[in-house]
Structures are given as structure tokens and as C-alpha cells.
Amino acid sequence: MQNKIVARYKDGRLMKGVTGDFMPNRDIFHLVPMDAPPGVKPIDIPVRDLKAVFFVKDYVGNSQYQEKKVFEPTKPVPGRKIKVVFTDSEVILGTTQGYQPGRPGFFIIPADPQSNNERLYVVTAATQEVSFV
DSSP, rough: OOOEEEETTTOOOOOEEEOOOOTTTTEEEEEEETTOTTTTTEEEGGGGGGGEEEEOSSSOOOOOOOOSSSOOTTTSSSSSSEEEEESSSOEEEEEEOOOEEESSEEEEEEOOTSSSSSEEEEGGGGGGEEOOO
């Protein structure tokens, strides 16, 4: 299965493309850039260099949309509510079923159902604070 992703590096760089082999327990995955011609060799992406891997609905998104940082009170949430503050001060609010402090990373589903992100994999080393809400 090919997933549309945006790989965000700790230094601010972005790479957009597809991956078919991202696994949270592996140190490297492969990405074919979104504008690459057919048959191009995938790029190795070392997870340790990343802030997060965003699994997106589309590559463009809506730059005017301000993602909500609250949970809808009438809608049940899967997993535990979590707030992540990255070392660059970005804040993500969502739910998780797999956060454990000693692990290298974990998945989050954004609190805002209108987000362009379906889910994201947070690299723990790129966080400043992680708390349950």
C-alpha cells in the first residue's frame, strides 16, 4: 500500500511523496518524491533526522485553514487524548494508542477531523513536551 506523506525534518526541510514501507520500528524508510518520474529509485529517509511523518489526504492542503486545537465534545475519541509540543514550538493535539515515554516515536490522530493529516508519526527526540489531556 502506498501512503501519501510529508516527511518533516528537524531542521525544517520537507519532502513530499509516497512510501510503501514505513514501519515505526525501523530506522529507515523509502520515499518516492511526488514529482518524480515513473521508475525512479526511492530515497532513503533516516527517521532519526525527522520531526514527524505526516500521512496526508493530499499534498496541497488548505493554507488558509487553521487547524482546531480542541476536541469535539459530542464525539467519542479513540485512544487517549494527547498534546505534543515539538522543539520548534509547534503544538499538535490528538489521540494516541501507543505513546510510551521510552519509545523512539508514536502515532497520533489529529483532534480536528477537518485536518489534512490523517495521522502522523511523531519522533520522540523532536519533542519538547508530551502530555495526556
